[in-house]
Amino acid sequence: MSFGARAFVFIVYFVLGLSFLAVPGVLFWEFGPEKALTFAAFDSHLFLFFPTLGLVALAAFYVPSCAFVDMYWRHVSFGRLRFLIGLVVLGAVATQIAFGLSANPHRSVWDIKPATLVTDKSEPAGCSDAGKPCERIALLDGVTNLTHVSQRRLGVREFFRSCQAEPLIEADTAEETKRFCFASTPLTDTPRLSTDAECCQAQRRYQSAIDRLYVDPTQQSITGRIHKLLLPSKVFFLFILLAISVLLTLRHSGVKRHYPDQISRIELSVIVGAVAMIFFPLMSQGYVQSADALFGVQQKGGFRSIVTLMSFLFGAWAMLLLLFSFRQHDQDLELAAKLAGVAVSTIAVVKYDLLVSIVVRFLGSGADTLSIALLCGLALAAVLVLLSPLARRVVVGSEKQPHPGRA
Template identity: 70%
Template sequence: MSLGARAFVFIVFLLLGLSFITVTALLFWEFGLDKGLTFATFDSHLFLFFPTLGLVALAAFYLPSCAFVDLYWRHIAYGGLRFLLGLAVIAGVAWQIGTGLASNPHRSVWDLKPTTLDADASEPAGCGKEGGPPCERIKLLSGINGLRDVSERRLGVRDFYRACQPEPLIESTDKVEPRRFCFASTPYSEKEPPHLSTDDECCKAQKTYQKAIDDLYADPAQQSITGRIHKLLLPTKVFFLFILLAISVLLTARHAGVRKNYPEQLWRIEVCVLVGAVAMIFFPLLSQAYVQSADALFGVQQTGGFRSIVTLMTVLFGAWAMLLLLFSFRQRDHDLEIAAKLGGVAVTTIAAVKYDLLVSILQRYLGAGAGVLSVATLITLAIIAVAVLLSPIARRVVLGGDNETGANAP
C-alpha cells in the first residue's frame, strides 16, 4: 500500500476530524459548560456523535480507505481519473445537501448568541408565576432546560407529543382531552405542581416558541458564532457520510481486487469496516433521539429540514449495515460467517420490534437526558477505540497482543 495513498487519506480524514471537533469546542467555548452541555445533548447527533463516534468511524475506515485509494490509483484502468471524478461528484452533492439543510428556516436555541438568550423573556411579561397568567411562550432557555430536566428523570419524552393536526377522518373516542405538561409554555419545577395544557394551548405555544427563535435569528447581530460555523462546516459532515458509504460499497464490489492486492491486510480491513459500521449506526439512532426531543419542545407540526429525512436515513443506514455484515467474513471460517450473519439478523429484528424503546433509551442516556457521566464515558470509550484502531502499541496494551495477520500500522 503506497505512502501517497496513506498520506492523502490521512490529510482528508484529519481535516474532517478537526471540523467535527471544532464545532463542539466552539459550542462549549461560547456558551460555557452548563449551557453547552444542555445544547450538546439536545443535538447529540451533531455535537456528541461526530467528535466521538464519528472519529471512531474515521479511524476504523482509515485502512479500508487507504486500500480503496491505492487500489484505484495503481491497479484499476483509468482508476485515478475515475477516483477523482467520483470524489468531485460526492463533494458537489454533499455541498448541495449540506447548504440545503443549513438553509432550514427553523433554527435551534444555540443558533442565538448567549447575550440574546440571557436577555430573552417569557411572553407576556410576568407569566408563568404562581397566580399569574399562563405563558404564550416560555423563555427560550427555560424551555430547553425544562426538557433536559424532565429527560433526566424519564425514559423518553414521547408522552409529551401533541396532536396539533387531528385526523379529520377519525372521531376521537376520548370524552375528556388529557392535559399534559408543555415545555414551550410552562417552567418546570420540582417544588410546585406544574400547569398542564391542552393540545391546542400547547401547539400554539410551540409555534410561538419556535417563531421567537426564528425572528431573533433573522437579525445577523443576534446569531451565535457556533451557529455560523456549524452552517459553514455542515457540508463536511454530509461529505463524510457519503465517503463512508462509497468506500463500503466499492470495497465490497472490489472485494476480489482487495483480496488479491492486500492479502496480508484483508482481515484488518474487514474488521475495521465492521467496527466503523457499528459506530455509524448510532448516527441515525441519535438523530431519532433528537427528533423525539425536538417534537416534544417545538411540536410535531414542523415539516422540512433535517427532521423530515431522519426516518428514511434510518432505514438506509440499517440496510447499509446489514449489507456490510452479509459481505464480511465471507473468506473466513464458515461457522463464524453463519454466526455473524445470524447474530446480525437477530439484533436487527429485536431493534425493529423495540425501536421506540431503543430510541427512548438513547434519548435518556445519550440525548437530551444525558449527564456528565454518560458524556464522559462516551468520550473515554471513543478515545480508547481510536487509539486501538490506529496504534499498534495501543492494540498491544489494550488487547494484550497484535497477532492478526499483516497487522501493520495504519
C-alpha cells in the same frame, strides 16, 4: 500500500476530524459549559456523535480508505480518473445537501447568540411569576425544561401533542388528559398542565420567537455560523463511508489479492466502524423525539424530514458491511453471521421506539455529565486502539505477520 495513498487519506481525514471538533469547541467557548452541555445533549447527533463516535469511524475506516485509494491509483483500469471524478461528485452532492439542510427556516436555540438568549423572557412579561399561563416560555427555560424531564424518564414520547384534527375520525368527547408543556410552563414540583390546543399554540410561538430572532444577522450565534459552514464536511463524511462500504462489497476480491497482509485489520476496522456509525441514526431519532416534544410534531422540513429514510439507508449500509466482513470465512460462519444480523435487525425494528428512548435518556437530551464523559472516554480508547500499533497489541494481541513470500 504506498506512502502517497496513506498521506492523502490522513490529510483528508485529519481535516474532517478537525471540523468534527470545531463546532462543539466553539459551542463551549461561546455559551459556557453549562448551557453548552444542554445544547450538546439536545442536538447530540451533531455535538456529541461527531467528536466522539465520528472520530472512531474515521479511525476505523482509515486503513480501508488507504487500500482503496492505493488500489484505484495503481491497480484499477482508469482508476485515477474514476477516483477523481467520484471524489468530485461526492463533494458536490454533499455540499448541495448541506445547503438544503441549512436552508430550513426553523432554527435551534443555540443558533441565537448568548446575550440575546439571556435577555429573552417569557411572554407575556411576568407570566411565570404571577402563576398565570405563559403564551410561550423563555427560550433557555424551554430547552432546560426538556433536559430536566429527560433525565428523569425513559424518553419523552408521552409529551407529544396532536396539533391537527383528524377529519376521518370522530373527536373523543371525553375530557382531554392534560400534560406538562415544555414550551409554555416553568418546571416545578406541581407545574400547571396544559391541553393539546394550549401547548400547540405555545410551541408555535416558541419556534417563531427563535426564527424571528434568527432573521436578524446580528442576533445569530457564532456556533450556528460555524456549523453551517462546516456542515458539508459532515455530509461528505457520511457519503465517503457509504462509498467505501459499497466498494468493500464489490471489490472484496481485489482487496484480498492486493493487500493480503492487511485484510484481517480491515475486517476488524470495518466491524468497529459499523458499530460506531449505527449510533448516528439512533441519536438522530433521539433528537427528533426531543424536538417533537419541545417544538411540536407539526413542524416538518430540514433534517427531521430525512431521519427515517436515513435510518433505513444505514440499515442497508450495515448489511453491506456484514456481507463483506464474513464472506471471507467458511460458509457456516457466514451463515451464522447473516442469521444473527437478521435476528438483531428484527429485534431493532420491533423495539425501535424503546431503543430510541434509551438513547434519549443517556445519549440525547437526558444525557448528564457522567454519560458524556463515559462516551468521550470510550471513543478516545477506541481511536487509540485503531491507530496505535502498541495499543492494539495490548488489547487484541500481536497482529498476524504477512507471509514472507507475499508482496
